[in-house]
Structures are given as C-alpha cells and as structure tokens.
Amino acid sequence: MTTMTSRSRTRHAVAAAAAAVALGVAGCAGTSPAATDGVVTLTYWMWDANQVPGYQACAADFEAANPGVRINIEQYGWDDYWTQLTARMVAESAPDVFVDHSQQFGKFAELDQILDVSDRVAGSGIDLNQYQDGLVDLWRGQDGGLYGLPKDWDTVGLYYNADMLADAGYTQEELWDLEWNPADGGTFEEFVAHLSVDGNGVRGDEPGFDKDDVEVYGLGYNESGGGYGQVQWASFALSNGWSYSDRNPWPTEFSYDDPALVETIGWYRSLIDKGYMPPLAVATSGVGSQEALGAGAYATLIEGSWNARSISELGGADFQVAPTPVGPSGERGTVFNGLSDAIYAGTPHPDEAWAWVEYLASPDCQLRVADEARVFPAVKAASDRAVSAFKDLGVDADAFSVHVTDGTTTPSPVTDRWAQLQTIMQPTMDSVLSFQSEPDSFGPANRRVNELLDD
Amino acid sequence: MAVMTTAAPVAARGRRDGVRRPRYGDLRTALIFLIPATIGFVTFYLVPAVRGAWFSLTDYSVLAPPRYVGLDNYERLVQDPLFWNAMKVTAYYVVMNIGLQTVLAIAIAVLMQRLTRSALVRGVVLLPYFVANVVVALVWFFMLDVQMGIVNVLLEGVGLDPQAFFGDPALALPTIALINVWRHMGYTALLIFAGLQMIDQQVYEAAELDGAGPLRQFWSVTLPLLRPVLALVLVVTITGSFQIFDTVAVTSGGGPVDATRVIYLYIYDLAFGQLDFGYASALSVVLFLVLLGVALLQLRLTRASESDTN
Numbered sequence: 001m002t003t004m005t006s007r008s009r010t011r012h013a014v015a016a017a018a019a020a021v022a023l024g025v026a027g028c029a030g031t032s033p034a035a036t037d038g039v040v041t042l043t044y045w046m047w048d049a050n051q052v053p054g055y056q057a058c059a060a061d062f063e064a065a066n067p068g069v070r071i072n073i074e075q076y077g078w079d080d081y082w083t084q085l086t087a088r089m090v091a092e093s094a095p096d097v098f099v100d101h102s103q104q105f106g107k108f109a110e111l112d113q114i115l116d117v118s119d120r121v122a123g124s125g126i127d128l129n130q131y132q133d134g135l136v137d138l139w140r141g142q143d144g145g146l147y148g149l150p151k152d153w154d155t156v157g158l159y160y161n162a163d164m165l166a167d168a169g170y171t172q173e174e175l176w177d178l179e180w181n182p183a184d185g186g187t188f189e190e191f192v193a194h195l196s197v198d199g200n201g202v203r204g205d206e207p208g209f210d211k212d213d214v215e216v217y218g219l220g221y222n223e224s225g226g227g228y229g230q231v232q233w234a235s236f237a238l239s240n241g242w243s244y245s246d247r248n249p250w251p252t253e254f255s256y257d258d259p260a261l262v263e264t265i266g267w268y269r270s271l272i273d274k275g276y277m278p279p280l281a282v283a284t285s286g287v288g289s290q291e292a293l294g295a296g297a298y299a300t301l302i303e304g305s306w307n308a309r310s311i312s313e314l315g316g317a318d319f320q321v322a323p324t325p326v327g328p329s330g331e332r333g334t335v336f337n338g339l340s341d342a343i344y345a346g347t348p349h350p351d352e353a354w355a356w357v358e359y360l361a362s363p364d365c366q367l368r369v370a371d372e373a374r375v376f377p378a379v380k381a382a383s384d385r386a387v388s389a390f391k392d393l394g395v396d397a398d399a400f401s402v403h404v405t406d407g408t409t410t411p412s413p414v415t416d417r418w419a420q421l422q423t424i425m426q427p428t429m430d431s432v433l434s435f436q437s438e439p440d441s442f443g444p445a446n447r448r449v450n451e452l453l454d455d
Numbered sequence: 456m457a458v459m460t461t462a463a464p465v466a467a468r469g470r471r472d473g474v475r476r477p478r479y480g481d482l483r484t485a486l487i488f489l490i491p492a493t494i495g496f497v498t499f500y501l502v503p504a505v506r507g508a509w510f511s512l513t514d515y516s517v518l519a520p521p522r523y524v525g526l527d528n529y530e531r532l533v534q535d536p537l538f539w540n541a542m543k544v545t546a547y548y549v550v551m552n553i554g555l556q557t558v559l560a561i562a563i564a565v566l567m568q569r570l571t572r573s574a575l576v577r578g579v580v581l582l583p584y585f586v587a588n589v590v591v592a593l594v595w596f597f598m599l600d601v602q603m604g605i606v607n608v609l610l611e612g613v614g615l616d617p618q619a620f621f622g623d624p625a626l627a628l629p630t631i632a633l634i635n636v637w638r639h640m641g642y643t644a645l646l647i648f649a650g651l652q653m654i655d656q657q658v659y660e661a662a663e664l665d666g667a668g669p670l671r672q673f674w675s676v677t678l679p680l681l682r683p684v685l686a687l688v689l690v691v692t693i694t695g696s697f698q699i700f701d702t703v704a705v706t707s708g709g710g711p712v713d714a715t716r717v718i719y720l721y722i723y724d725l726a727f728g729q730l731d732f733g734y735a736s737a738l739s740v741v742l743f744l745v746l747l748g749v750a751l752l753q754l755r756l757t758r759a760s761e762s763d764t765n
Binding site (some may be wrong): 430 | 516519537597599601602603619620622707710711712713727730
C-alpha cells in the first residue's frame with residue numbers, strides 16, 4: 001500500500017502530495033469490502049477507539065435484525081481522520097456512513113458529499129423531540145436540509161485533583177457554588193488562587209507567593225483555544241452574556257469584538273499574570289494538559305465530558321469533576337456540541353446506509369451506548385442512563401448534565417469557514433494570551449473574520 | 456536491431472578517440488535501466504507538477520471540478536501576510552539549520568578523518584539519521600517539555616530557569632532547527648567525509664613541507680579542494696531544509712503566533728485543512744521557482760562543476 005491512494009483524481013499539486021507523503025502517518029487506507037452473495041457490507045468510520053465496543057454491539061444487533069446487511073467498523077485517530085476522509089471522497093471511495101463533527105459537516109454539505117436525510121426522517125416518522133434540545137439544529141445545512149441525526153452531546157466541566165482540594169480545605173459541594181466575574185474574579189478566582197502553590201509551599205492567596213516559581217497552577221489549560229475556546233475561556237465568556245455570533249447555525253457575523261468577550265479575556269489572562277495559570281508558552285510547550293493534571297502540575301482543568309473516563313482513570317491521585325462556575329449572567333455557560341452520523345453521497349447503498357443511521361439514532365442503540373459510560377447519547381432517556389452509568393464508575397456526571405437540565409448550553413457555531421476563521425483567530429488569541437497584544441485587537445480580527453463570511 | 460547494424464559506421468566516424476565504444480551502442484541498455492526511474496519521475500513528479508501548475512490558475516476544492524480564475528491566486532498571494540510570514544520564517548529556519556549543520560558536519564568529518572577510521576564511530580555518528588523524523592521530533596518534544604521534560608529538570612538542577620522551548624515564540628523555531636541539525640549532521644558529515652577521502656594525501660605532504668600547520672592546511676587545502684562536494688551537499692541540504700514540515704507538524708503545529716508556520720505547513724493547511732487546493736498550488740509553484748533560483752545561484756556561486764584539483 002502506498003501512502004496515498006493513487007487514483008488519477010487524487011493527484012494534487014506536487015507540494016501537496018509531497019506534504020502528504022512527508023506526513024507518512026496519514027497513509028495506508030484499508031480497502032472497502034465489496035458486496036458478496038447478495039449481502040451488502042456497509043463501511044462505518046469513527047475516530048474514538050474507546051467507543052468502538054459500544055457501536056460493535058449496536059452493529060451486532062442491527063445485523064441480527066437485517067440479515068442482508070453487514071457493518072464493517074473502521075477506526076482512525078482524530079489527527080488522521082479528516083485527511084483520510086477527504087482523500088477517500090476525492091477517490092470516490094469514502095465510507096458509506098461516518099461519524100461527523102459539527103465543525104466539519106458544513107463544508108461536506110456545501111460540496112454535496114453527504115446526503116440530506118430530511119425526507120427520510122419525515123418518511124420514517126422519527127420524533128425529533130426525543131433528542132436533547134438544540135442538537136438537531138447543529139446539522140441543518142444552509143439550504144435547510146438535515147445532514148445527520150444526533151448521536152451524542154458534550155459539555156465541559158471543571159476537573160480537579162481531589163487530594164489537592166482536600167489539602168486546600170475545600171469540599172466538593174463548595175465547588176458547585178463557585179462564581180466568577182470579570183472585575184475581581186469572585187469566589188472562583190479565590191479558589192484557583194488558594195490551590196496555586198509556589199516552590200516554597202506558599203499558596204497563591206498568601207503573602208509572599210512567588211508567581212515566577214509556581215509548583216502547582218490552580219487552573220491549567222492546553223492552548224489559547226483560538227476563536228473557539230471550548231475548553232479554555234468559552235465557559236467564562238458564555239456565562240458573561242457573550243455569544244459567538246449573530247445567529248446559529250450559519251452565522252452572518254461573529255462577535256469577537258463584543259465587550260463581554262474582551263473583558264472576559266482580560267480577566268482570564270490576568271490569572272496568568274497572577275501566577276494562577278501557566279504562561280501560554282508553558283501551557284503549549286510539551287505534553288498535554290491532562291498529563292500535567294495527572295502529574296500534579298495543575299490542580300484543576302477545564303475539559304470536555306468526552307474525556308471524563310480517561311481523566312478519572314489517570315493514576316497518581318483521585319480526579320473528580322465539578323461544573324464550570326456561575327458567571328455575571330447568573331448562570332453557568334458551556335459550549336454544547338455533539339456528533340452525528342452522516343451518509344456519504346457516493347454510497348452505492350443509500351437505503352441500507354439510512355437503515356443503519358436510523359438505528360444508530362434510535363433509543364435502542366443509544367441506550368446500549370449509554371451503558372458503556374463513554375459519552376452522553378443524544379436521546380434524552382439514554383442521556384439519563386449514561387449519567388447513572390458514569391456514576392457507577394465514580395464520575396459525577398451531573399457536572400455535565402446540569403448544563404442541559406438548566407438550559408445553560410450554547411450550541412457550537414456551525415459554519416463552513418471554521419478552518420479559515422481559525423487562521424485569523426488562533427494567532428490573535430495566542431498573541432493576547434501571551435501579552436504581545438491587548439484584547440482590543442479582537443476588533444480588527446473580527447472584521448477580517450466577517451469579511452470571510454461575505455465571500 | 457537497428458542500433459546493431461548502424462554501430463560500425465557510427466564508430467567509424469567516431470571522434471579522435473578511436474578506441475571509444477560505439478556512441479549509441481549502449482543506448483538500448485541505458486534506456487532499459489532508465490525506465491524504472493523515469494516512470495517514477497513522470498508519475499510522481501512531472502505529471503503532478505504540471506497538474507499543480509494548472510490548478511494554481513483555478514479555484515479548486517478537490518471535491519468539485521476546478522474553475523479557471525486566471526492569475527487571481529497569484530494576486531492574492533502577493534497581498535497575503537501569512538504567505539510572506541511563512542517565507543520569512545522558512546528562510547530564517549534554513550539559515551539557522553544549514554549554517555550550523557554544515558559547520559558541525561565539516562568539523563565532525565575532519566575529526567573523523569584525522570582521529571579515527573573506525574566503522575563503529577562512523578555508525579554512531581550516523582545513528583540519529585536512522586530514526587524517523589516524526590519519532591525524533593516527538594522524543595525531543597517530550598524531553599524539552601517545560602514542566603516535566605528531562606532537559607528542563609537538568610537546567611533547574613544547575614540553577615537555570617526552565618525554558619518553554621516550543622511555547623516561546625523566540626525559542627520555538629531555533630529549537631526545531633537544532634533538532635534537525637542533530638538528526639542530519641551525521642549524515643552530512645559522512646558525505647563530506649567521503650569528499651575528504653578523495654583529496655590526495657600528497658597535497659597535505661606538500662603543504663606540510665611548506666610549513667603549514669593543521670589550521671592553515673584546513674583553510675588553504677581542505678576547504679578549497681572540498682568545494683565541489685560541499686556545493687553538492689549544500690544544494691541537497693538547503694533544498695531539503697526548505698521542505699521542513701514534519702517536525703513542525705508534530706510539535707508546535709505552526710504556533711505560537713505563527714512563529715513556526717513554515718511554508719510547507721501553510722500549504723498543507725490551505726490544501727488539506729481548508730480544501731483550497733488552487734491557492735495552495737499557487738504557493739507551491741512560487742516555492743518551486745524560489746528553490747530553483749536558489750539552487751542555480753548556489754551552483755553558480757560555488758562553481759560546483761569546476762574543481763580545484765586539476
């Protein structure tokens with residue numbers, strides 16, 4: 001096998017090909033099994049290896065009910081997934097059904113690579129109210145079509161090292177009452193200050209704290225988050241009355257110049273200046289934020305619900321999760337995102353593919369997935385089942401579902417310009433969080449972002 | 456067959472050199488030997504390059520047919536601050552990478568020639584080159600981690616502040632350049648070492664008789680006689696250095712604040728991240744012309760085809 005499937009249409013510019021070859025790891029796509037003996041084999045792609053067992057179980061049930069169809073699940077890591085998928089679309093051999101992401105589906109829909117299933121949904125009489133509110137709309141195209149059915153949802157939470165929490169004299173219940181504001185940081189800032197410890201054992205809220213020699217940062221992060229900030233600053237900004245854009249899905253204008261965001265980022269980066277959060281250079285240099293949490297370099301970390309299992313399984317200490325703090329709006333805030341299953345427009349078996357997608361989106365399969373305690377399925381009843389499955393494993397999943405219960409979720413912005421937007425917002429946010437420029441630089445950046453949407 | 460029958464007349468009107476074999480007698484064999492390389496070159500370089508040049512004149516998302524837009528992509532390129540930043544970052548990288556690598560490689564080669572002929576030492580010098588680029592990058596990435604990496608633990612051990620090698624805009628690119636110097640200097644040294652072997656020992660004996668010490672011998676004998684080999688090595692390593700991609704892709708990913716967004720990473724991101732293959736192709740064409748110019752200039756400046764030995 002070569003590093004790229006060499007159909008004639010995959011030949012790009014020499015540089016692009018060289019880049020792909022240089023990447024190396026992106027290679028070696030498996031071949032799709034052909035239909036044999038009148039049995040239709042559907043290829044199904046996903047990126048999360050942890051979720052394969054749950055969907056394998058769904059596939060077995062589906063095959064038992066549909067003797068003429070076999071499901072072949074293939075998994076590629078996130079880093080290679082989208083490159084692989086694009087290459088396969090170019091080669092016209094993409095998987096019949098694949099797990100789709102709300103930031104990716106827009107361009108696939110615009111380029112007619114995935115099927116609009118709205119007619120089939122209507123024909124099957126699927127009750128769209130069975131899914132958590134807001135999830136179906138993540139998959140609406142600009143044309144009003146529906147390009148997938150929701151399979152799961154995610155929010156973010158405040159993970160913490162429970163041993164450090166006990167040492168600091170906080171109880172787990174107190175974390176549910178934390179509040180922040182951009183003026184003095186509120187009880188949340190007091191909390192992260194108290195959990196920060198310098199090389200001499202002095203806490204961040206005690207006199208003599210040396211912010212240049214911090215042993216434990218009260219709050220960790222992995223990078224600036226660019227224009228998204230899902231596991232960095234978005235929970236704060238959204239609970240300060242900010243929203244990403246004028247409307248969603250398919251915004252016509254973004255709001256990075258909104259004073260609500262500017263003051264949020266101003267406060268957020270002040271935590272770096274005070275030594276409660278690591279400098280951006282430290283946060284982005286080397287191994288990831290979860291490893292830093294596991295190694296005791298961070299006391300707390302805002303991370304996604306999709307990492308609940310892996311963080312609870314970090315060794316070295318007891319790791320727990322609480323909800324993100326309440327903001328000036330009087331409510332919490334979180335990005336609400338999720339995944340769907342998309343049908344490749346070039347599939348030779350659209351009817352069988354739809355049957356599989358319909359099953360994946362059904363309570364039967366989603367309840368099965370809930371028992372695995374990996375993700376929160378989109379069907380309401382299955383969400384509840386997942387919460388108790390997580391609790392059985394010692395993970396307080398209420399920290400994530402409280403956002404859904406309280407209605408404090410903000411759906412992830414849906415646009416087909418994310419990649420371009422990030423080329424503007426990533427350096428802008430990097431620059432602000434590393435104190436090379438001021439938060440008011442969001443104004444010019446936002447104008448450039450909005451020019452992108454005008455094209 | 457035709458070649459065989461015409462072989463004699465060709466030889467007859469051959470050049471002054473009567474014993475020379477027929478001019479075209481080996482042509483068929485030569486062609487057969489050239490076929491595999493030619494097929495590879497045409498399939499993987501020539502055709503994609505020509506297609507790439509065409510795509511650079513189009514708006515092309517790969518998933519829809521290309522649409523001809525004339526020179527729009529090139530106009531956009533001239534006004535694109537990210538393109539100029541990428542070219543600047545790449546040039547900075549090449550200067551650091553090649554400058555240090557070449558000096559170190561010459562030093563290692565000379566030391567190898569003077570001090571040891573041991574195959575083991577030569578093997579050890581080459582060792583980093585045998586490890587895959589991505590593996591080298593990731594191993595260094597972990598070792599240089601600011602909070603847990605062994606290098607920073609050592610720095611703290613001797614009383615220095617830990618450094619965010621990949622997170623600090625001022626350090627990220629030099630760090631990546633040094634990692635690749637480490638990986639490539641052994642290989643480059645071996646090429647130069649081979650060049651040193653070709654220098655006639657008598658020249659050194661003569662220099663010694665004239666009273667030249669080791670340093671003077673290096674400057675006045677070794678370096679000038681090494682020039683053709685150095686020229687070749689520089690053309691190859693500089694062209695390779697411009698193509699820096701994988702080390703950046705698996706470590707800093709272009710950040711912080713575009714400090715390591717080298718041209719190949721930008722092209723890759725445009726093509727595979729943003730599906731803007733037309734514009735990415737235009738950048739590739741420009742990069743190709745730049746590299747061609749650099750190579751020609753180098754060959755001219757170093758007079759690679761001439762040798763000082765004759």
